Amino acid sequence: MEGPRPPSGHEWSHLLNFLTENLRKGESWSISDEYPTALTPSNLHNVRIMTENEQIVSHAVFKPLIIKTPQIILKIGAIGSVVTDERYRHQGLSREILKACLSLAQDQHCDFAILWTQLFDFYRKLGFELAGNEMNYVFEHDFKPLAEGLRFSADSRVAPESLFRLYGQHTINTVRTLEEFKKYLKIPKTQIYTAWDSGGQLAAYAIEGKGADLTDYIHEWGGGVKPFMSLLSWIRKTKGRPFTLIAPKHSQNLLNEIKKVAPIEHQGYLGMLKVIDFDQLSAKVKKTYRNEGIVDIVLERQGPYVLFGCGTDLITLERESDLTQILLGPLTPESLPHLKPITIQKLSKILPLPLWLWGWDSI
Ligand SMILES: CC(C)(COP(=O)(O)OP(=O)(O)OC[C@H]1O[C@@H](n2cnc3c(N)ncnc32)[C@H](O)[C@@H]1OP(=O)(O)O)[C@@H](O)C(=O)NCCC(=O)NCCS
Known part of the structure; x- marks a missing residue:
């Protein structure tokens, strides 16, 4: 057994085949399209694999993120696509790979590591704990828009610069370049909804879906409370079926409006986190x-x-x-x-x- 180690450039296509076979069998797109800033050749130094007889048998990827909040800037190491070939499980390979990812987080001066999983006990053994807040709201019924005079669209052909400008207005966000933002917009199964004011300016946006995940979930959005609520009203009417909004707990003005029309609230955790x-x-x-x-x-x-x-x-x-x-x-x-x-x-x-x-x- 060799590793954990970063893959070499010539192992890249082999790695994508391994991940598709084990995590995205039957999908028409490459898993790298779903995680365009993590599973990309430019992040190869943050990928860890184990190999046997030159075959990849276990993998995880690490991606450092800088999060700006009004009071503090945090560096968070995200870990994902943790997987071991079925024939090699229960030998401690993922544990080794995860420890290697945690060393990357340490070397790159992260405050925390984060991952998203249902395997709570597996990750607790490595010191992770469910933490942070995440609010979910199910929009079961139609409701009246809060603002008039807006034009709505589900056309994906939106200038990324306009969306990126609204993204930059969030009080808490991850530092992203426009290039990264453009890559995210191309993730398969991404539906973009937009609201435009009478002057033709983008007033709000909502992003639903993300590759194999988050179907019928709005997980990114931007704009003022009134145009955004109006956009949600239009999305509910246009879709004709319920959807869920994932929102941060600190967006109090927005949450107050949402609770009036979507009273089913679920408070969950942001993810599993570990102090680095x-x-x-x-x-x-x-x-x-x-x-x-x-x-x-x-x-x-x-x-x-x-x-x-x-x-x-x-x-x-x-x-x-x-x-x-x-x-x-x-x-x-x-x-x-x-x-x-x-x-x-x-x-x-x-x-x-x-x-x-x-x-x-x-x-
Ligand atoms: C979850 C997954 C990544 C674990 O991979 P793995 O290489 O088997 O992980 P490990 O061997 O390090 O640990 C798995 C279990 O084997 C146990 N184990 C480790 N070494 C062992 C050994 N030598 N003998 C017996 N058991 C062992 C671990 O304690 C752990 O037990 P737990 O499940 O009770 O916590 C793997 O099952 C997988 O690929 N699943 C599908 C994809 C997936 O769900 N990924 C997680 C996304 S977050």
């Missing part, structure tokens, strides 16, 4: 508090434990993975036991950090 560079993360969190005038935050390791709180009012966390749910939610400072009200008030100034990844970022 504790010292770097601790320094960033303390700096963010200092910017808010709070100078006595304690976030440090003590032996196998993590100490967290203000001044001498501290709690002891037994595992670093407990910290993930405190920093990113769904836990809130009020839910932490034994802390004084003044400490809870201070911690609540920035926690939980409103981390969000849009649908195209999941790999």
